[in-house]
Amino acid sequence: MAADALPLEGIAVLDLSRVLAGPLCTQILGDLGADVVKVERPGEGDDTRHWGPPFAGQDAAYFLSLNRNKRSVALDLNEPSGADAARRLAVRSDVLIENFRPGLMARFGLAPNDLRRENPRLVTCSLRAFGDDVPRARARPGYDIIVQALSGLMSITGERDGEPTKVGVALLDVIAGLYSAIGILAALEERERTGTGREVSVALFDASVAALVNQAANHLIGGVVPHAMGSEHPNIVPYQVFHASDRPFILAAGNDRLFGRACEVLGRPELAGDARFATNEARVANRTELTLELAALFARKPAAEWLSALEEAGVPCAPSRRLDEVFASPEGAALVREVGDEVRGPLRLVASPIRFDGRPAGTPRTPPRLGEHTDEVLGELDR
Numbered sequence: 234m235a236a237d238a239l240p241l242e243g244i245a246v247l248d249l250s251r252v253l254a255g256p257l258c259t260q261i262l263g264d265l266g267a268d269v270v271k272v273e274r275p276g277e278g279d280d281t282r283h284w285g286p287p288f289a290g291q292d293a294a295y296f297l298s299l300n301r302n303k304r305s306v307a308l309d310l311n312e313p314s315g316a317d318a319a320r321r322l323a324v325r326s327d328v329l330i331e332n333f334r335p336g337l338m339a340r341f342g343l344a345p346n347d348l349r350r351e352n353p354r355l356v357t358c359s360l361r362a363f364g365d366d367v368p369r370a371r372a373r374p375g376y377d378i379i380v381q382a383l384s385g386l387m388s389i390t391g392e393r394d395g396e397p398t399k400v401g402v403a404l405l406d407v408i409a410g411l412y413s414a415i416g417i418l419a420a421l422e423e424r425e426r427t428g429t430g431r432e433v434s435v436a437l438f439d440a441s442v443a444a445l446v447n448q449a450a451n452h453l454i455g456g457v458v459p460h461a462m463g464s465e466h467p468n469i470v471p472y473q474v475f476h477a478s479d480r481p482f483i484l485a486a487g488n489d490r491l492f493g494r495a496c497e498v499l500g501r502p503e504l505a506g507d508a509r510f511a512t513n514e515a516r517v518a519n520r521t522e523l524t525l526e527l528a529a530l531f532a533r534k535p536a537a538e539w540l541s542a543l544e545e546a547g548v549p550c551a552p553s554r555r556l557d558e559v560f561a562s563p564e565g566a567a568l569v570r571e572v573g574d575e576v577r578g579p580l581r582l583v584a585s586p587i588r589f590d591g592r593p594a595g596t597p598r599t600p601p602r603l604g605e606h607t608d609e610v611l612g613e614l615d616r
Contacts (some may be wrong), residue, residue, distance in 0.1 A: 316343065
């Protein structure tokens with residue numbers, strides 16, 4: 234492989250998904266070099282094209298954030314000609330991903346097992362709201378906020394004694410998209426040994442509960458019913474937001490040594506030797522007393538002074554930034570790529586975080602306009 238080649242070059246992906254989890258998954262595959270063909274409804278396209286403002290041309294920023302490195306084909310799968318074109322594309326592909334309601338793929342003549350009879354090497358991935366273990370749940374809608382509520386995530390998000398709170402981004406869709414990409418890559422690797430593809434399935438609810446990690450374990454092993462704690466951590470203290478005299482910042486003293494250093498910065502080294510606070514277990518038990526003590530001390534100076542002193546002492550800390558501050562920072566600006574678009578104008582997009590040999594994973598291809606590549610892609614079927 235050439236030094237500038239990407240790992241998935243030569244892999245063809247047919248993307249029948251829409252909204253977030255599936256498009257994020259296929260964007261990752263496109264970033265890694267795969268040729269991703271995105272099938273969309275004629276005249277409408279992916280729902281997220283309309284989820285604005287803001288817009289660039291006819292497309293919402295939401296859509297643009299999830300669909301770089303793809304080609305768009307407009308096909309009506311309810312029409313025999315559209316379904317047949319999709320089937321022909323599928324049997325020429327290495328990967329197919331979809332997130333239709335159960336039964337629709339078969340109605341379109343695109344049932345994964347049928348496609349694999351024509352192309353045994355095809356890896357298929359189905360994204361659903363719920364898995365097959367509880368058939369009654371399969372009919373429920375799969376919007377991220379619905380699953381945030383049903384998975385318990387909203388019950389542990391937000392301020393103490395506040396109402397259940399949605400995470401500020403559709404995080405569960407993101408997590409499901411990442412799990413889908415992992416499953417697809419594993420199936421492609423297995424295919425190198427067996428010569429055959431297989432079905433990968435990821436349920437949004439399952440991925441969401443898996444992502445609860447320590448909170449789920451706290452309940453299953455310790456019988457704890459977690460609750461919202463604001464920015465506090467259920468198992469580590471102090472590990473949260475504190476308010477300086479001018480703005481909030483984060484302190485993450487993840488062990489006794491770091492807590493001792495933080496106490497020295499605060500001018501209160503004796504706190505680290507206090508039996509109530511000497512170990513993390515003790516600090517968790519006496520969280521309220523310690524937090525009130527630290528909050529009063531941090532309120533005396535601006536955040537910049539505390540952050541400088543804590544960083545010098547090697548204590549993990551950070552300002553709590555707004556997004557304008559994120560992209561004005563050197564590390565945030567380094568993640569922005571500007572791609573030219575003759576219709577929409579220059580687009581500033583967040584790049585893939587994956588690097589190979591220290592280099593970014595290629596130059597992003599601008600997200601496609603609806604049906605932009607229909608003639609090109611369908612013409613390839615006749616070659």
